[in-house]
Amino acid sequence: MHLEDMKKEIERLVVSKGFYNKPEDVPKKLLFAFIELGEASDAWKKGESQEKIAEELIDTIFYILDASRLACPDVNMDDMFQWKLSKNLGRPYQYGEGHRSKQL
Numbered sequence: 001m002h003l004e005d006m007k008k009e010i011e012r013l014v015v016s017k018g019f020y021n022k023p024e025d026v027p028k029k030l031l032f033a034f035i036e037l038g039e040a041s042d043a044w045k046k047g048e049s050q051e052k053i054a055e056e057l058i059d060t061i062f063y064i065l066d067a068s069r070l071a072c073p074d075v076n077m078d079d080m081f082q083w084k085l086s087k088n089l090g091r092p093y094q095y096g097e098g099h100r101s102k103q104l
């Protein structure tokens, strides 16, 4: 399943369950994505199963794609993924991680 297919499935879920579904709800959805990341981190720290950690990471993806559906509906997320991957592949080795070479 591709990201655009996932967005459609998530919209179906959101509508059928009566969840927030307006552009002004985007900040809430992004906050929920952070909360799910915290749940994933907590599961990892507690040594929970890989399935539990993966479930929380998928919850995060759900909220991110749901937010994208409302925040940037005209952007094809599959195309954006490819564009961003190409952009990052074109960057130098360990880009953005200059802190690695600094002595603390």
Ligand SMILES: [Mg+2]
Residues within 6 Å of the ligand: 036, 039, 055, 056, 059
């Ligand atoms: Mg969760």
